[in-house]
Amino acid sequence: MKYQGKLTNWNDEKGFGFVEPNGGGNRAFVHIKAFVRTSRRPMEGDVIVYEPVLESPGKYKATNISLAIDRKAKKHSAPGTRKLGTIVVLAFCALLTAFTLLKILPVQVLLLYLGASLIAFVMYALDKSAAQHNRWRTPESSLHMCALLGGWPGAFYAQNKLRHKSSKASFKRMYWATVVVNLAAFFWLLSESGKQFLALLPI
Missing domain, CATH: 2.40.50.140 (Nucleic acid-binding proteins)
Structure with missing residues (x-):
């Protein structure tokens, strides 16, 4: 009880x-x-x-x-927002996988998102542990930078799995801003100029 x-x-x-x-x-x-x-x-x-x-x-x-x-924050949190975020993450992962299999994007892009997401999850886990044991915290700017560079799917999973940074409104607003910027860059890669850019990279 x-x-x-x-x-x-x-x-x-x-x-x-x-x-x-x-x-x-x-x-x-x-x-x-x-x-x-x-x-x-x-x-x-x-x-x-x-x-x-x-x-x-x-x-x-x-x-x-x-x-x-x-x-109380968990009870009054908007389940619709979390559900929408889950749909966005799953839809993006499905598109990323499909574009990779169809060879529209090089496999390195998929590996970049996987690696960045794994790093993001570890960063969130370490920051939560640091908060609980009064140790040095990971700057929020570092968490946002990792999300911006492709780790946002892993960051979203960490927020909900670990219950860390999931109820701080200012942090969530900045997080979703990084998602929007990253998605814009991702879809730019599908354009002609984006494809030309990828062709210049040593991948």
């Missing part, structure tokens, strides 16, 4: 504290490693959702912890 409570006595340097359940009851020990899918590092006074586990008589620890604000 999930409970909701307020984070107290939080020691951010050591990454632990306690949670006092709403409505009264046994407080539980909280450790940073027990948090899952958080958009940021927890702070004193945060309301969290957790599952209490009895460790010894009268002593509980919190597991499967999430920030209440993250759960």
Whole structure:
């Protein structure tokens, strides 16, 4: 059963504290490693959702912890927007594969998107881990640059799979701007001038 409570006595340097359940009851020990899918590092006074586990008589620890604000953001996020994004990614991947098989585009373009998407997913995963453990973060500009250079399908998958950067409106706007620019460049490659450009490359 999930409970909701307020984070107290939080020691951010050591990454632990306690949670006092709403409505009264046994407080539980909280450790940073027990948090899952958080958009940021927890702070004193945060309301969290957790599952209490009895460790010894009268002593509980919190597991499967999430920030209440993250759960609300997920609940109120626009599912239609995510669904539309999924359609865009799948349609693009299908077109890219078809153009490669039909030899309209060289296979190197497909490999570029695959490689950039893999790099993007790894960058998101490392940044999420860094956010949870208070380590050096990957600059958002680097994430956007990777998306711009062809890693946007992998970035979209990472945002939804890892629940990272998926609810920050300003980041999402910039992300979709990089998608539009990249798609414009992609379809330009299909034009006569784009084909001439590809013919000049050592591929």
